[in-house]
Amino acid sequence: MRASITPISQSRGTVSRVIVDETLVVVVTLLLCLLLVPLVVFVPRIFFDTRGEPLVAPNFRIYAVLVRGYLWGLLHGDLGTTRRGMVVTRALVLPARHSLQLLGVSFAVALPLGVGWGAVLAQVRRRFPALLLFGLNTLANSLPSFVVLLLTIEALATLTLRTHIRLTYVQGYGLDRHLLVPTAVLALQGAGYMARALQVAQEEISRQDWITVARAKGLGGLTLWWHHILPALRWPLIASSLGMLRIMVSGLVIVDYMYNWGGLGQLMLETGNNGIRPTESNVSASAALIIVLFFIITDVLGRLLTEHRTARIQ
Amino acid sequence: MWATLSSWWAGQVSRTGRPRNVPLVIGTTLVGLLVLCAVAAPLLAPHPPNQLVYRLKDGLIMASPYPPGTPGLWLGTDMIYHDMVSRLLYASRYTLLFCGVAAMVRICIGAALGLLGGWYPRVGRIVDVLLSVWSAVPSLVIALFLIIPLNRLANLTISTIAYVLVLSITGWTQVAIGSKGAVRQLRHAQFIEAAYTLGLKPATVLRRHILPNVRDLLLVEAAYTMGAALLLVAELAFLGFFVGGTTGAVVRGRLEAEPVYAEWGSMLAIGLRERGKLWLLLEPLIVFTLAILAFNLLAEGLRRRRARY
Numbered sequence: 001m002r003a004s005i006t007p008i009s010q011s012r013g014t015v016s017r018v019i020v021d022e023t024l025v026v027v028v029t030l031l032l033c034l035l036l037v038p039l040v041v042f043v044p045r046i047f048f049d050t051r052g053e054p055l056v057a058p059n060f061r062i063y064a065v066l067v068r069g070y071l072w073g074l075l076h077g078d079l080g081t082t083r084r085g086m087v088v089t090r091a092l093v094l095p096a097r098h099s100l101q102l103l104g105v106s107f108a109v110a111l112p113l114g115v116g117w118g119a120v121l122a123q124v125r126r127r128f129p130a131l132l133l134f135g136l137n138t139l140a141n142s143l144p145s146f147v148v149l150l151l152t153i154e155a156l157a158t159l160t161l162r163t164h165i166r167l168t169y170v171q172g173y174g175l176d177r178h179l180l181v182p183t184a185v186l187a188l189q190g191a192g193y194m195a196r197a198l199q200v201a202q203e204e205i206s207r208q209d210w211i212t213v214a215r216a217k218g219l220g221g222l223t224l225w226w227h228h229i230l231p232a233l234r235w236p237l238i239a240s241s242l243g244m245l246r247i248m249v250s251g252l253v254i255v256d257y258m259y260n261w262g263g264l265g266q267l268m269l270e271t272g273n274n275g276i277r278p279t280e281s282n283v284s285a286s287a288a289l290i291i292v293l294f295f296i297i298t299d300v301l302g303r304l305l306t307e308h309r310t311a312r313i314q
Numbered sequence: 315m316w317a318t319l320s321s322w323w324a325g326q327v328s329r330t331g332r333p334r335n336v337p338l339v340i341g342t343t344l345v346g347l348l349v350l351c352a353v354a355a356p357l358l359a360p361h362p363p364n365q366l367v368y369r370l371k372d373g374l375i376m377a378s379p380y381p382p383g384t385p386g387l388w389l390g391t392d393m394i395y396h397d398m399v400s401r402l403l404y405a406s407r408y409t410l411l412f413c414g415v416a417a418m419v420r421i422c423i424g425a426a427l428g429l430l431g432g433w434y435p436r437v438g439r440i441v442d443v444l445l446s447v448w449s450a451v452p453s454l455v456i457a458l459f460l461i462i463p464l465n466r467l468a469n470l471t472i473s474t475i476a477y478v479l480v481l482s483i484t485g486w487t488q489v490a491i492g493s494k495g496a497v498r499q500l501r502h503a504q505f506i507e508a509a510y511t512l513g514l515k516p517a518t519v520l521r522r523h524i525l526p527n528v529r530d531l532l533l534v535e536a537a538y539t540m541g542a543a544l545l546l547v548a549e550l551a552f553l554g555f556f557v558g559g560t561t562g563a564v565v566r567g568r569l570e571a572e573p574v575y576a577e578w579g580s581m582l583a584i585g586l587r588e589r590g591k592l593w594l595l596l597e598p599l600i601v602f603t604l605a606i607l608a609f610n611l612l613a614e615g616l617r618r619r620r621a622r623y
Binding site: 021025026028029032033036037040041043044046047048131134138139141142143144146147150154203249250253254257268269284288291292295296299 | 442451455458549606607
């Protein structure tokens, strides 16, 4: 095993430096994202007026005023009201809760599925089962989430229409059978990603010196996997869980919109699509910011874990 | 001889005796077929993409769209009498061209930042921040809000260039992260230290010794990036945004939307609008999925080949 133990003083120095560095990166990233999101979301206002009619010439002044107004409102906790007269910050609470519920359930389903799939993918050596598993995995990773959702909805709707048997709902929010389809779509996507990531990690671990030594000493099969590969898979497992979460949040935007789940994705895309009105753009920008914050947190956690791993095993 | 041949056919080893790389073989074949379709579209397509193809019944033109299996029209037609086979074949040209250009730009931006960030530690911190910011905002969000106004621009050339640019400026972060990590690993390699001993400057070492060693990785990333660009185009099309937009076409007294470019994204968007005619939706959907699958398989195959050496 090529691991060397880092001296305590050096290790402390490394850890504190990593924390300081990461804090700086996070603060700067947060500030830049706060600026970038409204800069992107308000772009349509350069070319269109409040009724959605194209302007004769691009109006950058209005754009600057709106972005400044949004940032000022964000600082003071007042983002105005929506078209329906609801305070923007309040309008975000329910969709955020809906999105979190869907994400939580999907994650809980995807995690064991991904781990099991990854373990099987890496362990199966027989040609046809391996090829089949690999093909399924590549398909799950390649199929856009909206394709899976669209085909599932079409199939379920046709089945209900022809047989009058309603297996599940094909759109809408609810913590009952409504959860089945969007959870299945998101979990499939997440588990596919995780399985591939774990397979790659397992292949890399299998090439390490200590595995070769263990093999040379006569270990093999499940014993080798249990005693040497599995402990080393701990960090890749956490890292791939975070990656899976990212993939699922990216998919959530479209799934949410398409399934009428009433989450942040739907809110952002609907208000974004006809979000020429400034207040609607405020809603889109705020929904996008929540998603961006989520991504920043997962990224920071991922980086910290990677740094920790490299600091421990050199 | 027979044993070698049979084991090669069984997929255990290649002709050279190494384990056979199935994803690379399938991926290359599929990508090759796609490129062939794009290049030879005028030879393969039965009709030009914008030609109206009618079928008569009792001397009258039958109402569109024609379903798949109509004589002479394997995959049917769309609402404005365009043959779907011809349309899909010609569409591969525009789609692969736009996505290919976007993927190349993504690779250039990602590789440049990754190399500089991995090689010069001070630049590395700036690149880290840039990567954190850009990867925190989902590609779909950036692309969507930038494409909303572009889609309504009157100037076709500008809107097309802007669409490809928007596709290009998203999604380069994975390339940058990959190449930065690879450069960091190579920085302390023996041959790099040997190059320094010979008196080479850091910039020269980067150009002569690091870049050639990262080339394989960039090839893998290029294939993944192409798949990602196709996925983004499909997602945008699903939301109703595609390159060039549409013009109005009057067909049998009805105003129909006619996409400016014969492109898979526009076909998908039109297919989504015509929900009753499932083939209009399924055909571009299948082609998109196949293309994404092909590039992902190619990338996986290239990754495996790289890992082997």
